[in-house]
Amino acid sequence: GEDVEQSLFLSVREGDSSVINCTYTDSSSTYLYWYKQEPGAGLQLLTYIFSNMDMKQDQRLTVLLNKKDKHLSLRIADTQTGDSAIYFCAESRHNQGGKLIFGQGTELSVKP
Amino acid sequence: ETGVTQTPRHLVMGMTNKKSLKCEQHLGHNAMYWYKQSAKKPLELMFVYNFKEQTENNSVPSRFSPECPNSSHLFLHLHTLQPEDSALYLCASSQVPAGIGDTQYFGPGTRLTVL
Numbered sequence: 001g002e003d004v005e006q007s008l009f010l011s012v013r014e015g016d017s018s019v020i021n022c023t024y025t026d027s028s029s030t031y032l033y034w035y036k037q038e039p040g041a042g043l044q045l046l047t048y049i050f051s052n053m054d055m056k057q058d059q060r061l062t063v064l065l066n067k068k069d070k071h072l073s074l075r076i077a078d079t080q081t082g083d084s085a086i087y088f089c090a091e092s093r094h095n096q097g098g099k100l101i102f103g104q105g106t107e108l109s110v111k112p
Numbered sequence: 113e114t115g116v117t118q119t120p121r122h123l124v125m126g127m128t129n130k131k132s133l134k135c136e137q138h139l140g141h142n143a144m145y146w147y148k149q150s151a152k153k154p155l156e157l158m159f160v161y162n163f164k165e166q167t168e169n170n171s172v173p174s175r176f177s178p179e180c181p182n183s184s185h186l187f188l189h190l191h192t193l194q195p196e197d198s199a200l201y202l203c204a205s206s207q208v209p210a211g212i213g214d215t216q217y218f219g220p221g222t223r224l225t226v227l
Contacts, residue, residue, distance in 0.1 A: 004154070031215070033215070041221070042116075042219050043155075043202065043218040044218070045114075045215060045217060088155070092214060099160075099168075100157070100216060101154075
């Protein structure tokens with residue numbers, strides 16, 4: 001199908017790890033992105049991974065890419081209440097001029 | 113601060129009004145975008161401008177009219193909108209539309225309510 005899919009909700013306890021999953025559709029996608037949106041705000045770029053990589057780590061964030069299954073995940077270590085937000089994955093479709101296709105977003109709720 | 117600003121942040125308008133949304137980017141980018149974010153739906157790409165030229169119109173109704181006078185500024189002119197057009201309108205920019213450097217940076221959005 002055309003859609004980038006994410007589960008809608010995730011709830012974790014403060015200090016635990018969070019794993020947000022995403023499946024995308026276009027095997028020619030060059031870049032895959034994670035954005036964070038806090039209430040009332042725009043989208044903040046968190047990290048991205050190039051399609052020839054399997055993993056990228058950036059401080060508390062780890063991105064894993066399984067290109068065979070078209071599966072992307074974002075792991076947040078030591079999740080804090082300030083991480084509560086909606087997280088969007090997006091694929092940059094190479095055969096559509098780099099058009100970004102977004103998932104619906106996963107709402108992460110971090111409980112103290 | 114992402115280097116992309118949008119004004120106004122909130123706008124309430126009637127269906128017969130004409131208003132404009134403004135976006136400005138201070139990143140030296142050459143591509144700018146308008147997106148619509150409605151509740152419970154993925155972001156919808158509306159328009160793409162590359163070096164001031166419109167390169168994509170994603171089947172957007174003509175009551176939305178974009179304008180890009182230079183690579184730093186993007187407007188969305190609104191007239192005779194419908195209540196279902198109420199949404200968060202996000203502007204983004206990138207160095208180029210595709211390939212290396214196409215990472216998009218977003219503004220804070222304009223929350224539009226059409227009465």
